[in-house]
Amino acid sequence: MKNWETNQDFRDTLHVKACPINRCNPEKCNGSIMQPPNMMRDPRDPKPSMDSIKELAKDFINQYFTSMKRNDSEAHSSRLAEVLASISSTGTYELTKNELIFGAKTAWRNAPRCVGRIQWNKLHVFDCRKVTSTREMFDAICVHLKYATNKGNIRSCITFFPPRNDVKTEFRVWNSQLIRYACYRQEDGSLVGDPANLELTELCMRLGWKGKGGRFDLLPLLLQANGEDPELYELPANLVLEVKLRHPEQDWLEQMNLKWYAVPAVSNILLDIGGVEFPAVPFNGWFMGTEIGRDLVDTSRYNMILPMAEAMGLNTKKTSSLWKDKAILELNLAILHSFQSDNVTIMDHHVATESFMKHFANEVKLRGGCPGDWVWLVPPVSGSATPVFHQEILNYTLNPSCLYQPDPWQYYKWKDTVMVKRKNKLHFKELAKSVMVTSRMMKKAMANRIKTTILYATETGKSYAYSLILQEIFNHAFDAKVVAMDQYDICNLEYESMLLVVTSTFGNGDPPENGEVQTMLRLFYDVNNQPNMAASAKNYINILNYRKPRKRGVLRRRFQSQLDVSRDFDSVSQGLLANVKFAVFGLGSRAYPHFCAFAHAVDTLLGELEGERVKEIGEGDEMCGQEECFRNWAQQVFKAACDTFCLQEEVNLEDANASLKSTKFDKSNFRVTVSDVQVEPNYVETLSKMHRKKLSPCRLIRRKNLQSEKSGRSTILIQLEKKNSDVLNFQPGDHLGIYPRNDPALVKALISKIRDATDDSTVVRLEVQDEKKTFIGNFKYWDADTRLPSCTLTMAFSRFLDITTPPTPQLLKLFSECNVNEEQSTALRILGQGESEYEDWKFSNNPNLVEVLNEFPSTQVDASLLLKQLPLLQARYYSISSSPDVYPGEIHCTVSVVTYHTRGGDGPLHHGVCSSYLNSITDEEEVPCFVRMAPTFHLPTKEDAPCILVGPGTGIAPFRSFWQHRISQIQKGDRTMALLFGCRNPQQDHLYKDEVETAMKQGAISHAYTAFSREEGKPKQYVQDVIMNDISEFVFDLIHTRNGHFYVCGDVTMAAEVHRTLKDVLCINGGMTPEQVEEYITAMKSEDRYHEDIFGVTLRTYEVNRSLRLKGKEKKLSMK
């Protein structure tokens, strides 16, 4: 295929996949035939054979799975088998929703006559295959038109009505386009209106429609459902956007009172998707100006060319004055001007054809060709001035395909032969109703159709709770479901309409536990198109880098909800998510340098994949106003989504926003009953199910306090024995997750405050009341709640529920409702608003549940309320402190026992749940454990790479596993492993002093440095001071000259300060500029040489939190 303008050529290889029926033959070319047989599907023709349907189906299913890079997968073969079996038994098969969307887009992509195909991936699909009546068809069409029109910012969409079974049960839209102007034959034989629609107009009038006799009267819709006689529906005028035509400089056109509609929605084309035929599939793109121009000037249409030329004062006597050309040109100019002035999407034929050429080139690259009908693609004016004119193009038909079908009145056999009279009466009642109910129906219809997926990734459960709140508000207008990121099949992503992501960030800018691997890796795989992205280590770093827009690639942050009529007609690379609207909310804490980094990574990535961001990313800082920020964002994103889907009029925003504040707990629907079976469940198995994690029990072998007796604090070495040696496999650097048990004294105190508490040994269960609808009426019944098992209250509050984290505002609001003292109830209600009063109270007191009930003693709390509302007790992580090679069958942890007084030291004494539990367990108790891989914190794969390990206090924990590992490997050679430890005082808390000395003697540790912060008579020294003042050159040499690895573990502030110090070391010793150092560290991260293991805010928790809160409050004030 040669391009005669550029002299470039290529060989089309795609046509070998074309359907065998050819429009031309060796004797003649049928290139200009309007409806050639190969593009025609007539229901009167014999049905395609089963074998040919199977062939088409097979090919389509293969295309679909290939598009997802899942061809030859198990899912592929089982779907294929299912489809073929269905065709064998029923003659057809049902497309899944995703197949339908893929098929619709591909049919557009394959349509040889369409010049606007660059947009093929950006088609919104309304799946209305379940409609049964014309009434439902009409509602669906109203939704379609409203969505497509979008106040002038036209969007491509398609509505699928049921596929063809046989002609007797057919669904069809009899109009050729959803919006068409009527045509009336006058007594003198002349025509008023659009002659293209004469036949349909006369048919509508025979059925009782009375047109007004004007030139631009909207025709009613004539809809046919299930093979029944078609019925008329007047189009509600408010759904039809029209543009009055005027010329930018001359006034003759305005006086002619011409107008045209904005949305070209073709409704008589049939779609064949893999052998399934859809005869009723209205779809629309937007106009190219010359199409309207032809509608107005063609002699078989409005035939306006002469009156226009006369109005323009042109010499119409001789053709060589080119009066026709001049009139057409001015009209086309006027059409573009009028649409653009009214902010209604339109393309001129130059932009359209240029964009087509880009699409063409892209398709040749991607598919080896692009079918095209030259006769149709070259615009009706200025053909040779457009690039398509010069391009040789092959024309062929690919499946899925868009096909012509005969007008239904040519073959339809009326059932009601006296319909004209009868319909007259029926018809007007029907019309009136349809206009009246449109708005009410619209909301229902939209809500049924626009699915919203809320993906969450969480570590401690907040993102999940927020997702449920978001679902609540979205269900006012959408059909929203909540899915955990690691449970989500990423293949669905490109088929989403509205995607909301709520995620926290963990580690140091990493995804939370259930946000990682699966989903993100698949996404990165798709974006970078690299086959083996399974090594998650690299990807975390990539994710961080995603926070910055990348130079390469197609980062295009488009805000398409803003009106832009000259928008992306020429965007070649339609991204994977071109049709997905999305918004992201991040939960995080400004205590961490990478605030909400994972949420930003997801947001950037979805944008890069060309998703349409309906709202800017929201951020909630745990330290200040997280919940408030979320609620504000939720309101805004809901409104933005309603605007995007044109639901503004149908939704009561106030009602929806109010749902954000409601507590949604109806006490009468919950009760606690004594269980039939009085046996407690195994808590390890129950926790496994509850958290969807494989847990294994361990037992304590030994516990040792690593601090001296002189120290008032405890850091303990816990040696656990695996119950089964095959499980809990790990590498040095990985974490052990432990599900703790709450303090028995606290549990007892809590149970004593519950009004209807059962005794210690009674197994109870929480029940929920539900309602069942049956044909003899509705009845209510009680069913077991699925979250908790039947167990004693003691077990529920000890093992399963979190009773120490300060209660959420929602729970406080519920407490206020069951508090019998007015003053306390008011105070609880104020706290329950979750605003600054709540946050100040929470940060200062950090109250556990018992303390809250003590502070508000008139709260009459029932067991059911707590069992239903309390969050689940979460696991704690510990960096594993042993090597499996040295201690097979065992796992060791170094645990700092957390104790502190609230209110900066003035409040009551609190004990950390898990560290205190580990400090108290006996060797009889089963400890529920799992291993969390930390691939970014493993020892270098190149075993002789030098390492420097920085770990003050408990931060030394993982390094013990490192030196043990090196001990087991020692005979393999001499290596540099430098340890830098910090503590208060060599006499009190020099953890593992003896072990380190032994490891040095054995050659596992080459250098050991210490920083003492509270040594009598000596200045305070932190690990970063030692790096800067004592070992700066050594660190530089090890990192830079010897390509070494840098590890830091422990508190987040310490890690940030150490990070800064390393940069200074590189600046000073390497003569690098700050920018070069930034790049250097980024490179170290992507080369996997900079490793962080962050415990959170552990050092000076109260002070750090207080100062961050003050900063957050100031920021909030300054923003107000």
Ligand SMILES: Cc1cc2nc3c(=O)[nH]c(=O)nc-3n(C[C@H](O)[C@H](O)[C@H](O)COP(=O)(O)OP(=O)(O)OC[C@H]3O[C@@H](n4cnc5c(N)ncnc54)[C@H](O)[C@@H]3O)c2cc1C
């Ligand atoms: C990846 C990772 C690895 C870890 N490795 C280790 C390890 O090897 N060793 C280790 O000891 N820990 C480690 N931790 C920390 C550990 O997971 C727990 O957070 C820690 O043991 C405390 O848990 P807890 O249940 O005892 O305390 P919790 O009951 O969870 O109480 C801790 C909470 O109490 C509050 N608090 C604490 N101190 C104060 C204070 N002074 N003032 C006010 N409020 C305060 C804070 O809200 C804090 O979040 C690690 C954490 C992570 C994320």
Ligand SMILES: NC(=O)c1ccc[n+]([C@@H]2O[C@H](COP(=O)([O-])OP(=O)(O)OC[C@H]3O[C@@H](n4cnc5c(N)ncnc54)[C@H](OP(=O)(O)O)[C@@H]3O)[C@@H](O)[C@H]2O)c1
């Ligand atoms: N989730 C949690 O809340 C949690 C988890 C684990 C541990 N903790 C708490 O952490 C404390 C024990 O921790 P630990 O034994 O690991 O450490 P630690 O003994 O408190 O501190 C270790 C050393 O680090 C120093 N240090 C303090 N701030 C530093 C900074 N910004 N940069 C570098 N060094 C710094 C300390 O100095 P100075 O103190 O002398 O300034 C000390 O010398 C306990 O109080 C425990 O309760 C809390």
Ligand SMILES: Cc1cc2nc3c(=O)[nH]c(=O)nc-3n(C[C@H](O)[C@H](O)[C@H](O)COP(=O)(O)O)c2cc1C
């Ligand atoms: C160990 C740890 C590491 C964290 N790392 C980050 C971080 O790098 N960036 C951030 O913004 N927030 C960080 N956070 C804060 C959490 O994102 C925040 O607590 C969030 O509200 C948790 O929400 P979730 O319950 O949905 O997981 C961290 C919290 C912990 C405990």
